[in-house]
Amino acid sequence: MKSLLLVIDVGNTNIVFGVYKDKELLYDWRIATDKERTSDEYGLLFEQIFKYHGIDPKEVENVIMSSVVPPLMHTLPAMSIKYFNINPIVVGPGVKTGMNIKYDNPREVGADRIVNAVAAYEKYGGPLIIVDFGTAVTFCAVSKDGDYLGGVITPGIKISSEALFMRTAKLPKVEIAKPDRVIAKNTINSIQSGLVFGYIGMVDYIIERMIEEITDNGDKVKIVATGGFSTLIAAESKYIKKIDKLLTLEGLRIIFERNK
Numbered sequence: 001m002k003s004l005l006l007v008i009d010v011g012n013t014n015i016v017f018g019v020y021k022d023k024e025l026l027y028d029w030r031i032a033t034d035k036e037r038t039s040d041e042y043g044l045l046f047e048q049i050f051k052y053h054g055i056d057p058k059e060v061e062n063v064i065m066s067s068v069v070p071p072l073m074h075t076l077p078a079m080s081i082k083y084f085n086i087n088p089i090v091v092g093p094g095v096k097t098g099m100n101i102k103y104d105n106p107r108e109v110g111a112d113r114i115v116n117a118v119a120a121y122e123k124y125g126g127p128l129i130i131v132d133f134g135t136a137v138t139f140c141a142v143s144k145d146g147d148y149l150g151g152v153i154t155p156g157i158k159i160s161s162e163a164l165f166m167r168t169a170k171l172p173k174v175e176i177a178k179p180d181r182v183i184a185k186n187t188i189n190s191i192q193s194g195l196v197f198g199y200i201g202m203v204d205y206i207i208e209r210m211i212e213e214i215t216d217n218g219d220k221v222k223i224v225a226t227g228g229f230s231t232l233i234a235a236e237s238k239y240i241k242k243i244d245k246l247l248t249l250e251g252l253r254i255i256f257e258r259n260k
Contacts, residue, residue, distance in 0.1 A: 002058070002059055002060070002061035003021055003059060003061060004019045004020065004021055004026075004055070004059045004060045004061060005019065005020040005021075005060075005061065005062045005063075005064070005253060005256060006018075006019055006060045006062070006063045006064075006080075006084065006086075007019075007020065007063075007064055007065070007249050007252035007253055007256070008063070008064070008065035008066075008076060008088075008252075009065070009066055009067075009112060009115070009248040009249060009252065010033065010065060010066065010067035010068065010069050010072050010076060011033060011068060011069070011112065011134055011135060012033060012068060012069060012134070012135035012136075013032070013033055013134065013135045013158070013228070014030050014031065014032060014033055014228070015030070015031050015032075015033050016028065016029070016030050016248065016249065017029055017031075017046075017249075018246070018249045019055065019060070020249075020253050023253070025246065025249060025250075025253075026055075027053055027055070028246060028249060029049055031045065031049075033069060033072070035069065035071040035072060037075070038075065039075045039076070039078035039079040039082060040079075040082070042075065042076060042079045043079045043082055043083035044083075046079070046083060047083060057083065057084055060084050060086065061086075062086060062088075062089075062256060063080045063084060063086045063088035063089070064088060064089040064090075064091070064252050064253075064255065064256040064259075065077070065080070065088050065089070065090055065091070065252070066090070066091035066111035066112055066114075066115050066248070066252060067090070067111060068110045068111060068112055073090070076088075077090060089255075089256060089259055091111040091114065091115060091252070091255060092111060093106075093107055095255065095259055096255070096258045096259050097114055097115075097118050097255055097258065098118065098146075098255075098258050099114065099117060099118055099121070099142075099146060099147070099148050100146070100147045100148065101114065101147075101148045102147050102148060102149050102150065103148070103150055109148070110138070112132065112134075112138075112248060113130075113132070113138055113140050113151065114148065114251075115248050115251035115252055115255060116130045116132055116140060116226060116247050116248055116251055117130060117140050117142050117148050117251075118251045118254055118255055119244075119247045119248070119250040119251030119254055120142065120222075120224045120244070120247060120251075121142050121146050122250075122251075122254050123244070123247075123250070124222045124224060124242070125222065126142045126143055126144045126145065126146055126222070127141070127142060127143055127144045127214045127215065127219050127221045127222070128141075128142050128221060128222040128223070128224060129141055129142075129207055129210050129211070129214070129221060129222075129223050129224070130142070130224050130225075130226065130247070131203060131207070131223065131224070131225045131226070131227075131230070131234070131240065132225075132226050132227040132230075132247075132248075133156065133157070133225065133226070133227035133228060133229035133230045133232075133233060133234075134156060134227045134228060135156045135158065135159065136153050136154065136155060136156050136159070137153075137154045137155070137156050137157070137199070137203070137227075138151060138152070138153050138154075139151045139152040139153075139206055139207070139210060141210055141213075141214055143214070144219055149214070151210075152206055152210070154202065154206075156229070157176055157195055157196075157199050157229050157232075157233070158176065158229075160195060160199075161173070161174065161176055161191075161195055164191065164195075171187065171191060172187065172188065172191075174188050174191045174192055174195075175192075176192070176195060176196070176229070176232070177192055177196070177232075178192070178196045178197075178232060178236070179192045179193050179196070181193070182197050196232065196233070196236075197236075199233050200233055200236045200237060203233055203237055203240075204237055204238050204239055207223060207237070207239045207240075208239070211239075222241075222242070223237075223239045223240045223241060223242065224240075224242045224243075224244055224247065225237075225240045225242065225243045225244070226243070226244050226245060226246075226247040226248065227245075230243050230245065231243060231245075
């Protein structure tokens with residue numbers, strides 16, 4: 001019996017996807033984003049993962065996806081049509097999100113940012129700030145009334161680490177991990193300290209300034225973190241009190257409900 005919703009979030013580094021039965025997320029998975037893979041390769045990979053967990057692809061009744069990777073905007077819908085026999089909803093212009101986007105050009109806002117904002121507002125209310133620690137770190141502001149106000153985009157911690165390694169002759173590539181102290185006694189810990197504590201400082205400063213700009217009547221602003229490196233940075237932040245790793249998948253489910 002068909003009853004499952006497949007949600008797919010295509011990021012620059014990872015594709016995160018999961019299956020919902022009504023409002024319950026049954027499974028979620030993360031695979032590397034590969035722009036060179038064909039729709040057949042993705043289809044077979046999805047089939048294998050489903051089979052491993054005892055899910056029949058025929059049980060999937062609907063598919064919704066968001067993508068920030070243009071080369072895969074054709075590949076994955078084609079995969080959905082061929083392997084699931086479903087024409088998916090792709091989050092973008094024309095799809096009802098239920099959110100008023102106060103951006104100069106609303107079409108410029110990444111689909112993942114809107115999906116996160118929809119989920120966070122639905123779950124936590126506003127005003128709020130969502131910090132997504134992905135390939136880029138994005139900060140999104142949502143008003144008390146649920147309007148998407150805009151935000152900030154900075155390079156992600158991994159991009160910064162790789163740029164440092166690529167652009168310097170003697171600095172090594174390091175694991176991104178929090179050292180015990182800020183003042184480090186060796187090169188590896190020095191780089192780790194700069195990356196981790198540097199990002200904590202940047203994140204808190206940007207949040208601080210955003211709070212000033214959102215609030216004019218003393219409303220308490222909720223801060224929610226998501227994305228791969230959220231646990232590492234958010235645990236040390238003065239402002240982030242809530243980590244919600246599956247925010248994007250939840251947002252896709254909510255947007256699907258609004259477009260049924």
